[in-house]
Amino acid sequence: MEALTVFILCGGKSSRMQSEKGLVLFQDKPFIDHIIQAILPITNQIKLITASKNYDYLEYEKIPDLIVDKGPLGGIYTALSHSETEFNLILSCDIPLISTELLQELISKHTKEAGITIFASESKTHPLIGIYSKNIVPVIKEAIDSDELKMMDLLAKLPHQIIKIEESENFPLTNINSMDELDDLNINLS
Numbered sequence: 001m002e003a004l005t006v007f008i009l010c011g012g013k014s015s016r017m018q019s020e021k022g023l024v025l026f027q028d029k030p031f032i033d034h035i036i037q038a039i040l041p042i043t044n045q046i047k048l049i050t051a052s053k054n055y056d057y058l059e060y061e062k063i064p065d066l067i068v069d070k071g072p073l074g075g076i077y078t079a080l081s082h083s084e085t086e087f088n089l090i091l092s093c094d095i096p097l098i099s100t101e102l103l104q105e106l107i108s109k110h111t112k113e114a115g116i117t118i119f120a121s122e123s124k125t126h127p128l129i130g131i132y133s134k135n136i137v138p139v140i141k142e143a144i145d146s147d148e149l150k151m152m153d154l155l156a157k158l159p160h161q162i163i164k165i166e167e168s169e170n171f172p173l174t175n176i177n178s179m180d181e182l183d184d185l186n187i188n189l190s
Helices: 029-041 072-080 100-109 136-147 151-157 165-172 177-190
Strands: 004-009 045-047 061-064 087-092 116-120 126-133 160-164
Touching: 004 029, 004 072, 004 165, 029 045, 029 087, 029 100, 061 072, 061 160, 072 087, 072 126, 072 136, 072 151, 072 177, 087 100, 100 116, 100 126, 100 160, 116 151, 126 136, 126 151, 126 165
Parallel strands: 004 045, 004 087, 045 061, 116 160
Antiparallel strands: 087 126, 116 126
């Protein structure tokens, strides 16, 4: 695959986490540090979609949302609008177990025809771990303008590719939304 830029959607304050989600500690390190470690063997072209000063300790470029309060779709729109590469790996900031291997699988199986490539199992789809083409910006802009912010609605409008995974593979892709989920994660890993 040709050049790839990685954008991590840092989101805003999470109501359920009571703090910046990407900075929640897991095994003594912020979530976002775990994610960056998984990306670095693939590329160091990493940018963060955030307006928060809390991420200033990381040397990567930070880009605030072009259109605020539009959820993940707004973050993806901002990322793709700033991207200089056709293909972009978009990741949410709350997936501390993501592995380099899974990311490499996603990248290697992506086909050019797909505007979006994501993982899904029987029970769960993972739209915020995906390859997004810069070419879909107009479709996203239209969705934002009509306030159609659901990720699954966007998928339905575009040629996309779903990489099937086993139920057991959902675990490393799990996004952690609350302290309870973080506790469960720590218990499952201990």
